[in-house]
Structures are given as C-alpha cells and as structure tokens.
Amino acid sequence: MTITNTAPDTVGHLLRGWRERRRMTQLQLAVDAAISTRHLSFVETGRSRPTPEMIDRLADTLEVPLRERNALFLSAGYAPHYAQHDLQAPELRAVADAFRTLLDAHMPHPALVLDRWWDVVDRNAATDVLLDGCAPELLEPPVNAIRISLHPDGLAPRIRNLSQWRAFLLTQVRHRLERTADPRLQELLDEVESYPSEPRTDAATSDVIVPLRLRVGNEELSFFSITASVLSAVDATIEDLHIEAFYPADSATTAAIRESASMSKA
CATH class of the missing domain: 1.10.260.40 (lambda repressor-like DNA-binding domains)
Incomplete structure (x- = not known):
C-alpha cells in the first residue's frame, strides 16, 4: 500500500x-x-x-x-494573485486619504487606524488623552494598541475596569488569530497574557457594551468603540486595516469632551 x-x-x-x-x-x-x-x-x-x-x-x-x-x-507554484502594497505606496493613497478624512471628522473623539496586528498606522489628535502618561518606550513606532492598553507601564493603571477590558481585548486577539493563523498574533497574545492581571469582575448591570473606563486627571471618562474596515478590498494591506473609533459611553464623558473641545478653541 x-x-x-x-x-x-x-x-x-x-x-x-x-x-x-x-x-x-x-x-x-x-x-x-x-x-x-x-x-x-x-x-x-x-x-x-x-x-x-x-x-x-x-x-x-x-x-x-x-x-x-x-x-x-x-x-501551489503560482504567483500571488492579490496585491500587497506598502502603506506609503501611491496605490494606497486614496484609501489612506479616506481614513484620514474619517479620523479628522471624528474629532473631538479619539480614533485610530490599526493594522491586523493592532499597530497604529494613523490616529487623530484626540487620542493624546488615551496615551498620556504611557512609558516613552511604548510610544516608539510602531505603537501597538493592545500592548499599550494592557502593559503595566501603559494605560493599564488608569483603566478602572481593567479585568473586563483586558478580557475583551484578549478575546479579539484570539478571534483574529483563529481567523488568520498569523504567528505574529500568537506572539502578541503570549506577550500580553503574561502581563500582571487582576481577578475578573462582572460588568455593571447597566452596561450594554464593554466600555473603556479611563481615569484622566481627576475625571473618569467612559468610551465604547466601533470598528470599520474596507469590505471591498482586493489588496492584502488594505484588507488588514481598520478604524477604531471611540464614542462617549455616558453623558458625563460627552460633557467633558465638549468642554475640553471648547476650551481648546478658545
């Protein structure tokens, strides 16, 4: 046989x-x-x-x-059928400009363009409030949104619902790893799972989404995020990109952002 x-x-x-x-x-x-x-x-x-x-x-x-x-x-011995341009390539300029337009239009709320590994490709100025206080080495390009969120020298000490947000982010990484089988995602998952964690706490009974509750100065801001991507992509680089747009999850955060925006214009 x-x-x-x-x-x-x-x-x-x-x-x-x-x-x-x-x-x-x-x-x-x-x-x-x-x-x-x-x-x-x-x-x-x-x-x-x-x-x-x-x-x-x-x-x-x-x-x-x-x-x-x-x-x-x-x-199988064939040439690749799908383009995979560099992010700075002229062929990607129209998409990059569209993402930038969306980032600017989302002001004064934070928004980022991320690649498949959650590396920050572009962001608007409102994300400064998220990155404030992070260790300088975590802000060296490429900045990774998962790493900087959960690292003890990143946002983690300021996230009030860290166990809940951590569980949410790790689930997202696992799902994308399952979808893509990308070894870089496995390395990222192994790294962030090794960070110090605290016991899982239940979500507040009023929560309808998983919020990011972040301490900013003497205030606590609460956000939820919406993800958008180019569904018609036939370029591997474009398919990997998505926008993570944050919105106020409560009226207090809405008021705080409006006040901050009005003061910056004054």
Missing part, C-alpha cells in the same frame, strides 16, 4: 489546515465549494494540483484572508 505524505508547505497541507481550523469536514467543504469530495481529497493529499480558480474557490469558502491566500498560490 502506498501512503502519500504531504509536505508541510504544500498547498494541500495548507488547505487541509484551513479546513480543520474552520472545523469543516471534507464533505462539508466539498458541498459548499461545489466540488467532489474525491477531488478535494486528491488536492489535500497532493495527488492533484489545484488550478488558481480552484484555490480561490476553496479560499472563498474557507474565508481565508488575502495575505494567507497569496501563500496558498505560492505553495
């Missing part, structure tokens, strides 16, 4: 890994992708080389991100 071994970097091995990560059987994936189970089995074991169209069809079904989809094409 001949047993076909699939090398770890072959397209079949990678596709099988994505299928298992999505907790799908071969039958489920074959049905959803409208191909035969036999063909899928041959692809996964390396007995059949998938066409670029087949790779895209399976990747669509498995919701493989564009960056990892390019790795599938390369492992």
